[in-house]
Amino acid sequence: MRKINSTNALNEAQLIRNCGVVHALSIIGGRWKPTILFNLLYGKMRYNELLKSIPGVSERMLIAQLRELEQHGLIRRIVYPEVPPKVEYELTTLGKSAGPMLQGISDWGNKLRNKKTATTKNTAGISA
Amino acid sequence: MRKINSTNALNEAQLIRNCGVVHALSIIGGRWKPTILFNLLYGKMRYNELLKSIPGVSERMLIAQLRELEQHGLIRRIVYPEVPPKVEYELTTLGKSAGPMLQGISDWGNKLRNKKTATTKNTAGISA
DNA sequence: TCAGGTACTAACAAAAAAGTAAGTATGCGT
DNA sequence: ACGCATACTTACTTTTTTGTTAGTACCTGA
Known part of the structure; x- marks a missing residue:
């Protein structure tokens, strides 16, 4: 705490x-927020979809980071009153405004990596 | 470890x-790397100058972060064989290449803060 | 009545990051 | 012989972040 x-x-x-x-x-x-944001840049996703598309996250970590992103106003949580439950997460305007910045950081990071290794292995960034 | x-x-x-x-x-x-980098964007600085211009860093933390930045090739350590010792730190080309990215992150962060509080108190960013 | 699917929560443990306090080396001036 | 200045080290503690495991609640269909 x-x-x-x-x-x-x-x-x-x-x-x-x-x-x-x-x-x-x-x-x-x-640890996981950049990846979550990248996923959501393409559109809304359900909790389970996020869980599956982010290799290595535990449920606890995913929820924790989603909660923080929500508290900071970057994402919105949409609950459908159904059974079984259905919850979607999507970027807010603020969240979308982070896109270009994330892209800038990603570019710099990828450029740096590509200087050291000849192989290009970007699967999670916006750009290839 | x-x-x-x-x-x-x-x-x-x-x-x-x-x-x-x-x-x-x-x-x-x-914790301290962004501030260190901002300081060095304006030119080289001695260890003690950095220590004084970054309120709150301990010597151990400052050294640790300088070492990491050096290992990653963002800064260069210049030792003058004098007594008392004189050591300067400066950005490498790679370090300088991070400038625009840092500026982008800084802008987004500051914009976000200014949405919530009316007061503007940026003393450490590149921009005002 | 019982497993299944979805979206979580809670209690705890491990690992990593950050902080504290005290010490080291060197030559110079007094 | 002694303290000063600079740039660190070292050993240790605290705080924070991340991971593990085992639940919970709800309705549905078999």
Whole structure:
């Protein structure tokens, strides 16, 4: 759990206030968030679809990251009152606004990787 | 220390291979790296200068992040054989190439913050 | 009545990141 | 002989993030 008065938390809070990059990364960073966002850039997806299309995520992690993205207003959770349950996630306008930035980061990251290895293995980025 | 066979490490490695964003963030992310990079965008700086211009970093953290940036080829460490010691850090070409990306992330982060609070308090970003 | 499908939740454990405090090396000036 | 300045190291603790496992709730069809 989060200790709001730890040096760590205070440092983070200050950096978030002062540095746009740290602020942005506190929202789109983390182990699974970039991949989730990339998936949703193409349209809405159900919980199970996300789970299947992101190799390695556990349910707990997926839900946790979805919740955070939702709290930050990047995605919207749409519940259909059916049985069995049906829940879809889609990007909000804010979430979509992150697209070009994500693309920029992705490009830089991929360029860097391609400098070191000749093989190109991008399956999760927007671009090829 | 890093366990190379933990699920965590394996997941991270896979994501780094497949997702440009995760790859990029593994290099420029972390608590202090963005701020360090912003500082160096304006020119080279000595270790102590960095320490003073980044409120809240401990020496250990600063060194650790500088070492990682150096290992990833974003910065160069220049040692002057003097006493007392003098060491400067500067961006490499690769480091400089991250500038526009950092600016993009910073802009998005700042825009987001300015939507929520009316006050603008950016002191560490490239832009005002 | 019982398994099946969907979307979760909770309790706990492991790993990683960040922070704290104290120490090291070197030559110079006093 | 001693403290100063600079740029670090080292050993250790705390905090945070990530992963594991076993549930829960609901209706449906067999």
